[in-house]
Structures are given as structure tokens and as C-alpha cells.
Amino acid sequence: MIDAGGDKGGDGLRESELPFEEGVGSDRVRSAAMHQLPWYVIVYEGPEHRVAALNREFLSILDGFNPTGMRAVDYLGGSEAQGIIEIFDRAYAGEQAVFHRMRIGVVTPNGHQQEIVLDFEVSPFRDRHGQIVGVLGAGRDVTVAVRREKADAAAALELGRRYRRATDVIAEVQHALLPTRLPVLPAVQVAASYVVGGTEQAAGGDWFDVLPRPDGQVAAVVGDVVGHGVAAAAVMAQLRAVALERLNAGVGPAQTVEALDRFTRVVPAARSATVCVLVLEPGERTVTYCAAGHPPPLVLDGRGGARFLDPSGAPPLSHTVQDAHGNAIVRGVLSSTLGPGELVLLYTDGIVERPGVPATTGTVELSQTAAAAAADDLMPVFTLPSAVDRVTAQTLERLTRATGSVDDITLLAIQPTDVLPDLHVHTQLNRAGIPAVRAQLRGWLGTDRAAEHAVNQLDEILGELLENVVEHAYGDSGASTDGYPRPDGGGAVTVRAHLDELGTITLIIRDEGSWVPRGGHPVPGRGLGLAIAQDFADQVQVDHSPDGTTVTVTFTPWKDSHGSTAQSPRPVPGLFDTYTQHRDEQAIMTVLGPVDAACVPELDAQLALNIVPGVVPLVVDLQQVTVLSSAAIHALRRRLEQAGKAGVAVQVVSSPGTVAHQVLSLVGIDTAAGH
Incomplete structure (x- = not known):
């Protein structure tokens, strides 16, 4: 901001002493003409840029204060910071400069502040012998025009926004x-x-x-x-x-x-x-x-x-x-x-x-x-x-x-097409074998027939129910000291799936064991498997008998229509993997593929490595997770609590509409949307 303050200087050069070129007319006529020009005009003398003359238009900027005889740096407060003095120095050295839409901040002696926009030209001022004796500045105030242009542009932008909103609403209505x-x-x-x-x-x-x-x-x-x-x-x-x-x-x-x-x-x-x-x-x-x-x-x-x-x-x-x-x-x-x-x-x-x-x-x-x-x-x-x-x-x-x-x-x-045959799987199942059964169900339905998000949801349902079978029907409660399930144990399991003419899948999981309640004290975050399955399915029915337990699930898959704005994200299925990168002063731990009970020890180990007091904040990126088991939720929640006690900032990222996001919302873990 230029401060037009300080003590008033001397009279400077008299008009008759100004180095005007000789020609027709008197100095008085030339001076009167300069004062009436509708532009800002100012003449500086010498290398210190003392004001030799200025017109009324320039005086109006300064609320009438006359800086004649003063150095530019003395009466133009802030001129050095705005680069004004440097411009005058270059002009005194013989360089001419033209500035379009130059913004200058001005503070008058009475404290009035304003910002003006100038089309301004600064050039060397020469005497009648061609020697540089000062600097000449001339410009036009375009502040009002610029403000009007900005207002017009803003109005046009707002009109465009309203138009786009209107057309977007119409398109959104049709899509809906x-x-x-x-x-x-x-x-x-x-x-x-x-x-x-x-x-x-x-x-x-x-x-x-x-x-x-x-x-x-x-x-x-x-x-x-x-x-x-x-x-x-x-x-x-x-x-x-x-x-x-x-x-x-x-x-x-x-x-x-x-x-x-x-x-x-x-x-x-x-x-x-x-x-x-x-x-x-x-x-x-x-x-x-x-x-x-x-x-x-x-x-x-x-x-x-x-x-x-x-x-x-x-x-x-x-x-x-x-x-x-x-x-x-x-x-x-x-x-x-x-x-x-x-x-x-x-x-x-x-x-x-x-x-x-x-x-x-x-x-x-x-x-x-x-x-x-x-x-x-x-x-x-x-x-x-x-x-x-x-x-x-x-x-x-x-x-x-x-x-x-x-x-x-x-x-x-x-x-x-040919009728899709029913799926029938009978196997001796432990936790290590769950991914193979899930893969058979995915292959039976197929992502060319159904939306991958629908297949992921069905995958999540089956995974949770099979983990329940291993834990409850065959007593493998995973009684390890850390609360995580063991990979051994299990027993006979039969999985059947049928797709009817109305497009509804009936999924039946049958075991031959006896339902074993979870012993000891409840583990926070565990016992969510059935709740997660019920959240994704249309209906889940559990029937116990002396010969075993039968779980019957109804689920309606779907296929996305091309061009729909409501299509769900499509994480890459693949195999489970996790890796960590450091970027922008934070650690980003990316998790990919299905995270079932068998993968939990590796997931937990990676979380433990990244949650250390004094290290950078951690982002756990679950955007490419296709299955997120209740056992994985237990591990994640346990490490989040540990991070909170250690003062380590952890943010969980998931994409809305994915299986992982739905599971995290169900269990109450806050997430941020990914990009």
C-alpha cells in the first residue's frame, strides 16, 4: 500500500525551469494542458526521483496532498515493497515500461486506503539536449472499468452456474x-x-x-x-x-x-x-x-x-x-x-x-x-x-x-442363454479354505453376468457365514491369546446356490457340527459376522438342529446399466496385498483385495509397524478392498484404539458404495472419502 504521507517538501522546479522542449506555446500553456489531462501525469527529477511536477488528476489520488520536491520513496509509503521505486530506477537508466492493469495500493495522509488499477507508462524524461534528467509517468485509471468487467464476469459465471445446475437437475431427474x-x-x-x-x-x-x-x-x-x-x-x-x-x-x-x-x-x-x-x-x-x-x-x-x-x-x-x-x-x-x-x-x-x-x-x-x-x-x-x-x-x-x-x-x-446350473460345493473346511469356496461362488455367478459390486457383496456374505461355521459349528473359537482365529480346525460344509427366474439367489450353507457359543469374555468388535451378512442380504435365516446348522440367505444381484450415474465403484478383486508409501509427510498404507480371517495376521502386523509414537500420520486406504471380514474389523478397531492412546493420527479411507465402506459404516468406524 502506498502511503502518501510525511512532511510536505519544497516547491521543486518552477514551471519555467522544467526542461520542456522548445516550441510553440508558453510553459504556462503547457502546464495548464498537463493539469487538464484526464490521465495521471507526474514528473520526477534526478536519481532520487524527487517530484518536479504533477497534474490535478494525480493530486486527486492523494486527496489534494502535494508532494512536490519530495522523494518518491518518502511520500509513496510501501512503494519499494510494491516494486515502484525499482520501476523508476530502470526508467532513469533509459528503460521504458508499459503496464496494463497495474494494481497499486494507496494510503492518503488522512488514512484513507484504496486500491486503484492503472494502465501506466513510465519512461525516461530528457532535457532539450537528450540527457536523462528524470522520469515521466503517465497513466489512466481503469479501476471502475475493471470492477465492472469483474462484476459482469461474475454475473456471467453465476448465470452459467445456474444454467448448468438447471440442466444438471433435468439430467439427474431423468437418470433417477x-x-x-x-x-x-x-x-x-x-x-x-x-x-x-x-x-x-x-x-x-x-x-x-x-x-x-x-x-x-x-x-x-x-x-x-x-x-x-x-x-x-x-x-x-x-x-x-x-x-x-x-x-x-x-x-x-x-x-x-x-x-x-x-x-x-x-x-x-x-x-x-x-x-x-x-x-x-x-x-x-x-x-x-x-x-x-x-x-x-x-x-x-x-x-x-x-x-x-x-x-x-x-x-x-x-x-x-x-x-x-x-x-x-x-x-x-x-x-x-x-x-x-x-x-x-x-x-x-x-x-x-x-x-x-x-x-x-x-x-x-x-x-x-x-x-x-x-x-x-x-x-x-x-x-x-x-x-x-x-x-x-x-x-x-x-x-x-x-x-x-x-x-x-x-x-x-x-x-x-443356457440355464445357469446350481452351485454345489461340499468340502472339509477350515479358515484357510474359505477363500477357495468364495472363489467358486464368484466364478459361478461371474462379473460378466452381474455387477462386480453385487458379486463383492455376495462374497462378503459367504465369507462371514463360513467363518461363523468354522468358529461356532466346529468350536474353533480361535482361543489364541491375541484374540485372532487360528487357521486350523473346521469340518464338513456344504454350500448350495440357486438363481431363480425372478433374479433372486438362494444361498444355503449347511454344516454338520454343534453350535458352540463363544466362551470367555466377549472380544470387542467380534460377533459381527451375522450382522454384516444380514446387512448385505435380503434375508438371512438360521436353523439349528442336532445334525448341524443350516443358514439360508436370499440375495438379489444386479447388473449396472451403461450410462447410469449411480454405478458403484469397482475395486479390483485379485488377491490380498498391502503396502506402505510415504508421501506428503504421511504414511499411506494401501490394502487390496479380500481381507478375510486368514489375512488378518498380516494386516495386523502392517498396522502395528505403522502405528508408532512419534512417526508421521497414517492413512489406511481401503478403497480397493473387496471383502472386509469381521475379524479384520476387530484388528483395525484394536489398532485404532492403540493409536489414539499413543497420540498417532490415523485416518481410514474408503469409497462410498463399496463393500468396505458399508461394513465400516455398520460398525461405526469413521472414514474419509477417497479420490
């Missing part, structure tokens, strides 16, 4: 109204991809649903509402609810479309929406469908072939077709049989009517690209194991890569 989870079925593979259009109002009215039925049939619907924005999303939600109710009631495709037709009488905004409803009979590989103004389904054989099913020719919702006698024609149902390995693709017209692409060309491109994806011939950087995933994800990415999309796009693929 669409299914983020697809069913996992024993004889049908399903996948879906969607993208919100790029129009100014963002989200539109595309929707899709897949509904398994108790008789093994699978109903699917894809629809498209006219328009964009909140209104279209609201209409879409209502149409979706009506369609789901009808399909859940077991009616066929035509009756479902007729119900939607009737609904348009109540909600006129739903008029002209298009829809295709399809029902698949997996065993017979037959599809029946009814389309209202919607493009026909596309069948792909997985070998590069493609064929469109017959179009219905029916108009959009609320538009009726009449016969020659004026009677409304009932919407018809078409059917087809899929060959071995074939799948059927439902889609909305946004995928064929892309910017700059005629609908006829877009239809051909869809057929060719989807056929290549089904045959795994697109050669993307990251391939996908199942044909339905490739068709939905890779087709959408490939066709919109160059053109983008102005309309919403939805792709829904359904493929009948």
Missing part, C-alpha cells in the same frame, strides 16, 4: 427415473446403454425397463416421449409406471400398449410418444412384440449377421387406425423365433437420426455396427465378455463418436 440396475437371470443375458441428448434443455423422454416374470418370461419395454426437459421426463415417468404395472400384472405386449393409449387421454402431453413392448420366452427363444410408432427390433446372430423384425406399421400413442367402416383397429402383436446364439436389440430413434446422418443411412449403420459388436469384431481398446454388453456399449460409443447426439439414445439388448 431410469433403472440403474438390471436383473440377473438364469437363462437370459440383459444389457442397456443410454445417453442424454446434447440439446440446450438436456434430458428428454427416453426410457426402458426389463421385468422378469415368475413363469420365466422376460418382459421389456423401450419408449420415447416427444420433447425435452422436465416436462418430457415427467411424462416419461408416468408412462413407465403404467407400462410396468401392466407388465407386472402379466398382460401381453398389445394390452400394455393399449393401456398406454388410454393413459394419453388423461395426460395429453403423452400423445405421440412411441413405444415397443416385447416379451421373451427363453426356453422356446420366441419373442412377441407390439410397437406403437417405434422402430422395429433388430436381431443379431453373433457371427456378423443382422436382420430387422417386421415393423408393426402402427402409429404412435393416441393415434388410432380405423378400418373401412370407421372402427378402430386393435393394435396387433408380431412374433419371431431367435436362432441359437441370437439376441434382440430394442432402441430409440436417436441412434439412427444422428446429426448430419439421414435416417436411412443411420439405420444401415446401426445394423452393421451392432452386428460387428455382437461378433466382437469392432476391436475396441477394452472389450467386453458378453455380446449384449458389446452391442449396447460399443455400438453407442462407435456411432456417436463423430456425430454426437442431439436426442436421447437408448439401447436394450436381450439374449436367451
Whole structure:
């Protein structure tokens, strides 16, 4: 801040003595002109930069204080700190400098503080012989303009934020109204991809649903509402609810479309929406469908072939077709049989009517690209194991890569497959063998069929229940002095798993031992296994008998739809591992993979090595943990208590939505979100 204070100096050079160049006009005229200039003008004399002259505009900065005759460093308090004197020194040495939007802090003799912004030029001041005798400064005050620009920029930024918030809300509404989870079925593979259009109002009215039925049939619907924005999303939600109710009631495709037709009488905004409803009979590989103004389904054989099913020719919702006698024609149902390995693709017209692409060309491109994806011939950087995933994800990415999309796009693929056989494992089990049984369950369900997060949850359930079997059914309470379970002990265990037509897994764990209560004093943090399993499962039932204990679990796995904003994090499963790095004055202990009871001694040893009084703070990173057993929780909680007593700062990091985060929340261990 420049302080325009101190004692007033002498008069300095008289105007007649200033080294103006000779020419037309008098010194008085030149002086008067300088005073009237709308810029700041000041003349310094000599190497000490004493003020020789200045105009009224400059005096206004100083509240009228006249520093004539004073050194710049004396009346410009803070000028050295702001680099002002250095600028004058360079100008006195012959260097000219121009500054754009230069900020200077000023303190007047009466204590008034202000910040001004100048467009300022400093140059050598020469006498009539060309010798440098001082420094000339001239500038224009642009403070008001800069403040106005900043205000305008801030207003524009806020307007942009409001616009983004509005469009984000619209998109979020549509995402929330669409299914983020697809069913996992024993004889049908399903996948879906969607993208919100790029129009100014963002989200539109595309929707899709897949509904398994108790008789093994699978109903699917894809629809498209006219328009964009909140209104279209609201209409879409209502149409979706009506369609789901009808399909859940077991009616066929035509009756479902007729119900939607009737609904348009109540909600006129739903008029002209298009829809295709399809029902698949997996065993017979037959599809029946009814389309209202919607493009026909596309069948792909997985070998590069493609064929469109017959179009219905029916108009959009609320538009009726009449016969020659004026009677409304009932919407018809078409059917087809899929060959071995074939799948059927439902889609909305946004995928064929892309910017700059005629609908006829877009239809051909869809057929060719989807056929290549089904045959795994697109050669993307990251391939996908199942044909339905490739068709939905890779087709959408490939066709919109160059053109983008102005309309919403939805792709829904359904493929009948061989029935998933039941899992049956019978083994002599101890704690060391638990990971092998868990691996068999993971392999049975498979992350190509279900979301990896769903598989991780099922993995956690089975691991906890098997540890309970070893400890309680066979008496291996791990009576070691440190409270950790021993790897030996155990007995016969049978594990069965069945996936039914509605997409629900029934998991049965049967032992042949006698339930043994935990002896001695309860160990803090132990006894959580059943509670953790119940938290992840739909239902857990425990039945004791003289011949052993049977635990029956129901669990509904799911598959993520591509494009969903609610997809869960996907830690890498792999094997258990842990390592520590030092970064930013803290130790980061990273834990990976499944942490079951067999891994607890190693986990505990690593925690003990890092929790030492006087060392740097510790971060325990559990973001890549796929299974976190109750035994691991006991070890972690025990070491956290030790760290608290020793004054060592420990922070546990986990990703929201992961198994580890859910377990930690259940047992009350605070965590920070990872990046």
C-alpha cells in the first residue's frame, strides 16, 4: 500500500525551469494542458526521483496532498515493497515500461486506503539536449472499468452456474427415473446403454425397463416421449409406471400398449410418444412384440449377421387406425423365433437420426455396427465378455463418436442363454479354505453376468457365514491369546446356490457340527459376522438342529446399466496385498483385495509397524478392498484404539458404495472419502 504521507517538501522546479522542449506555446500553456489531462501525469527529477511536477488528476489520488520536491520513496509509503521505486530506477537508466492493469495500493495522509488499477507508462524524461534528467509517468485509471468487467464476469459465471445446475437437475431427474440396475437371470443375458441428448434443455423422454416374470418370461419395454426437459421426463415417468404395472400384472405386449393409449387421454402431453413392448420366452427363444410408432427390433446372430423384425406399421400413442367402416383397429402383436446364439436389440430413434446422418443411412449403420459388436469384431481398446454388453456399449460409443447426439439414445439388448446350473460345493473346511469356496461362488455367478459390486457383496456374505461355521459349528473359537482365529480346525460344509427366474439367489450353507457359543469374555468388535451378512442380504435365516446348522440367505444381484450415474465403484478383486508409501509427510498404507480371517495376521502386523509414537500420520486406504471380514474389523478397531492412546493420527479411507465402506459404516468406524 502506498502511503502518501510525511512532511510536505519544497516547491521543486518552477514551471519555467522544467526542461520542456522548445516550441510553440508558453510553459504556462503547457502546464495548464498537463493539469487538464484526464490521465495521471507526474514528473520526477534526478536519481532520487524527487517530484518536479504533477497534474490535478494525480493530486486527486492523494486527496489534494502535494508532494512536490519530495522523494518518491518518502511520500509513496510501501512503494519499494510494491516494486515502484525499482520501476523508476530502470526508467532513469533509459528503460521504458508499459503496464496494463497495474494494481497499486494507496494510503492518503488522512488514512484513507484504496486500491486503484492503472494502465501506466513510465519512461525516461530528457532535457532539450537528450540527457536523462528524470522520469515521466503517465497513466489512466481503469479501476471502475475493471470492477465492472469483474462484476459482469461474475454475473456471467453465476448465470452459467445456474444454467448448468438447471440442466444438471433435468439430467439427474431423468437418470433417477431410469433403472440403474438390471436383473440377473438364469437363462437370459440383459444389457442397456443410454445417453442424454446434447440439446440446450438436456434430458428428454427416453426410457426402458426389463421385468422378469415368475413363469420365466422376460418382459421389456423401450419408449420415447416427444420433447425435452422436465416436462418430457415427467411424462416419461408416468408412462413407465403404467407400462410396468401392466407388465407386472402379466398382460401381453398389445394390452400394455393399449393401456398406454388410454393413459394419453388423461395426460395429453403423452400423445405421440412411441413405444415397443416385447416379451421373451427363453426356453422356446420366441419373442412377441407390439410397437406403437417405434422402430422395429433388430436381431443379431453373433457371427456378423443382422436382420430387422417386421415393423408393426402402427402409429404412435393416441393415434388410432380405423378400418373401412370407421372402427378402430386393435393394435396387433408380431412374433419371431431367435436362432441359437441370437439376441434382440430394442432402441430409440436417436441412434439412427444422428446429426448430419439421414435416417436411412443411420439405420444401415446401426445394423452393421451392432452386428460387428455382437461378433466382437469392432476391436475396441477394452472389450467386453458378453455380446449384449458389446452391442449396447460399443455400438453407442462407435456411432456417436463423430456425430454426437442431439436426442436421447437408448439401447436394450436381450439374449436367451443356457440355464445357469446350481452351485454345489461340499468340502472339509477350515479358515484357510474359505477363500477357495468364495472363489467358486464368484466364478459361478461371474462379473460378466452381474455387477462386480453385487458379486463383492455376495462374497462378503459367504465369507462371514463360513467363518461363523468354522468358529461356532466346529468350536474353533480361535482361543489364541491375541484374540485372532487360528487357521486350523473346521469340518464338513456344504454350500448350495440357486438363481431363480425372478433374479433372486438362494444361498444355503449347511454344516454338520454343534453350535458352540463363544466362551470367555466377549472380544470387542467380534460377533459381527451375522450382522454384516444380514446387512448385505435380503434375508438371512438360521436353523439349528442336532445334525448341524443350516443358514439360508436370499440375495438379489444386479447388473449396472451403461450410462447410469449411480454405478458403484469397482475395486479390483485379485488377491490380498498391502503396502506402505510415504508421501506428503504421511504414511499411506494401501490394502487390496479380500481381507478375510486368514489375512488378518498380516494386516495386523502392517498396522502395528505403522502405528508408532512419534512417526508421521497414517492413512489406511481401503478403497480397493473387496471383502472386509469381521475379524479384520476387530484388528483395525484394536489398532485404532492403540493409536489414539499413543497420540498417532490415523485416518481410514474408503469409497462410498463399496463393500468396505458399508461394513465400516455398520460398525461405526469413521472414514474419509477417497479420490
